[in-house]
Amino acid sequence: MKTKTKILIYPLAIxxxxxxxxxxxxxxxxxxxxxxxxxxxxxTIPDTVTDIDGNVYNTVIIGNQVWxxxxxxxxxxxxxxxxxxxxxxxxxxxxxxxxxxxYANNPNIIDSYGRLYNWYAVHDTRNISxxxxxxxxxxxxxxxxxxxxxxxxxxxxxxxxxxAHWFSPNTGATxxxxxxxxxxxxxxxxxxxxxxxxxxxWWTSTEYSDSxxxxxxxxxxxxxxxxxxxxxxxxxxxxRCVKDYY
Numbered sequence: 233m234k235t236k237t238k239i240l241i242y243p244l245a246i247x248x249x250x251x252x253x254x255x256x257x258x259x260x261x262x263x264x265x266x267x268x269x270x271x272x273x274x275x276t277i278p279d280t281v282t283d284i285d286g287n288v289y290n291t292v293i294i295g296n297q298v299w300x301x302x303x304x305x306x307x308x309x310x311x312x313x314x315x316x317x318x319x320x321x322x323x324x325x326x327x328x329x330x331x332x333x334x335y336a337n338n339p340n341i342i343d344s345y346g347r348l349y350n351w352y353a354v355h356d357t358r359n360i361s362x363x364x365x366x367x368x369x370x371x372x373x374x375x376x377x378x379x380x381x382x383x384x385x386x387x388x389x390x391x392x393x394x395x396a397h398w399f400s401p402n403t404g405a406t407x408x409x410x411x412x413x414x415x416x417x418x419x420x421x422x423x424x425x426x427x428x429x430x431x432x433x434w435w436t437s438t439e440y441s442d443s444x445x446x447x448x449x450x451x452x453x454x455x456x457x458x459x460x461x462x463x464x465x466x467x468x469x470x471x472r473c474v475k476d477y478y
Contacts, residue, residue, distance in 0.1 A: 272296045277475075283362045284308050291475070292410040295379035297372065298475035300365075301412045303346025303434075307332065309358035315349075321423025325466050330356045333468050335417055336425045344397065345416040345428070348468035351446045354435045365473040370438035370447045372474055377449075377458050380409055388456045399429045404456035413451055419468025429453070433461070433469040 277298050282288050283306040290301040308314050309330075318324055318331040330353030334342055353360055354367045361367055368376075380386035388404025390411040395402055397414045407413075417428030436447045440462040448469055450459040463469065 272298070272477075281362050281365060281473075281475075284310055284312065289362075289473075292412075294376060294409050294411065297376060297379075297477075299376070299411060300473050301410065303414070303416060304349070304360065304471040304473060305342050305346050306360055306362075307347070309356060309360055310363060311358050313358055315353055315360065324350075324419065324423035324468070325421050327466050328352060330354075330360075333419055335419070335428055345414055346470055348416070348419050349435065349471055350468055351435055351463070351465035354437055354446075354471060360471065361473045364476050366476060367435065367437040367471055368474045370436040373434075373436055373447075373449050383458045383460070385456055387451045387458045390458070391451055397429070399453045401454055403452075403454050415451075415453060416470045418470075421464060421467065433463070433467075434472050435463075435469045 272293065274293055277291065277293060280288050280290055281300065283304070285306050285308055287305045289304075292299055292301045306315070307317065316329075316331045318327065318333055319337045324331075324333070327350055330350065332347045332349045332353060334347055335345060349360065359366070377383050377386040380389045385404070388406055389409045390413045391398060391402065391405035391407060392412050392414055393402070393405045393407050398405065399415070413432055415427070415429050416432045417426055418431070418433045419425050430453045431450055433448050433450045436449070438447045440446055445462045445464045448461050448463050450461055451457075452459070
């Protein structure tokens with residue numbers, strides 16, 4: 233794993249390595265649902281969920297999982313404690329505790345794209361998800377992707393169709409799952425903002441093997457795929473929540 237540091241810092245430079253990692257972690261399509269919630273009853277699932285700030289999110293049932301259809305926008309943990317909003321680039325990569333930011337420090341786009349969080353906020357025991365929901369594990373993301381046919385085709389089914397938010401060509405985008413993924417971009421290791429319109433990244437709650445980073449998923453404007461990646465924990469990525477099943 234001598235390339236691990238480059239995986240974490242320069243993810244776009246090593247697509248070949250990432251695809252090998254991804255292939256080793258997925259089955260080739262099929263309904264791989266891990267029996268996460270085998271007795272789901274659609275009639276009991278609410279159409280919306282509200283976080284502690286009063287933000288309302290639409291929900292969607294995909295297989296036997298229930299997901300938010302929008303990225304998280306919350307600014308407080310579940311117990312009411314504030315999540316710090318860190319706008320200064322020089323402070324962002326020194327953090328070892330939870331924080332959020334708005335892409336390019338622009339609050340006018342959060343209704344569409346949500347906010348970006350470092351992994352410490354995702355992992356905090358005070359919980360950034362609404363009651364009854366949680367940040368998904370790597371296994372839960374794997375279950376979603378495999379239910380949709382595997383990593384080579386799931387990206388198109390997750391992406392919003394058209395070019396209202398995604399740059400052309402938005403390859404394969406149908407949003408047949410109802411997940412409505414938008415290209416929110418990310419905040420990188422030096423505190424700068426990148427790739428809104430081109431890519432979107434979501435944290436999982438699962439740490440990388442040596443705890444230097446955590447696993448995430450990426451969807452591209454010009455691919456059908458969902459890519460498995462490891463990112464340093466102070467990167468700023470989007471979060472989608474999934475409903476508790478236990």
